Amino acid sequence: MIAVEIASPAFLGVAADRGDAALRAHVMIQVAPRDAADVGARLAEMSELTALHQITGDYDLVAVVEAGRTVDLERTVDRIQALAGVRHALASVILPRSPAARPFHPTSGD
DSSP states (O other): OOOOOOOBTTEEEEOOOOSOOSEEEEEEEEEOGGGHHHHHHHHHTOTTEEEEEEOOSSOSEEEEEEESSHHHHHHHHHHHHHSTTEEEEEEEEOOOOOTTOOOOOTTSOO
16 A cells, blocks of 8 residues: 655645556546545555545546556546545546657647
8 A cells, every 4th residue: 555645635645656557547536525535535545546636627636546457447447436425537548658759748839
């Protein structure tokens, strides 16, 4: 299990990018307001999560999830979705970066 420290109200814990996982994903999570604290505490206990942040917008939390295999990543997202108080979870896999790839600059007009 990852040790989690609460550093600020918007930051629920991190051991981000441990570097040993084959797959990483951002999981956007919508939470029922009355269940937010309980959901955050249960998510922080999941060893697959390396970061958990409160955010603004259509989702309430974003988690960074690491897994060795696609099936493990899918199971973790399913576990998140099944937590009481979670209304919806949407995963986006972080693409691997090629050593030869140019830096990504979204505002450069490329």
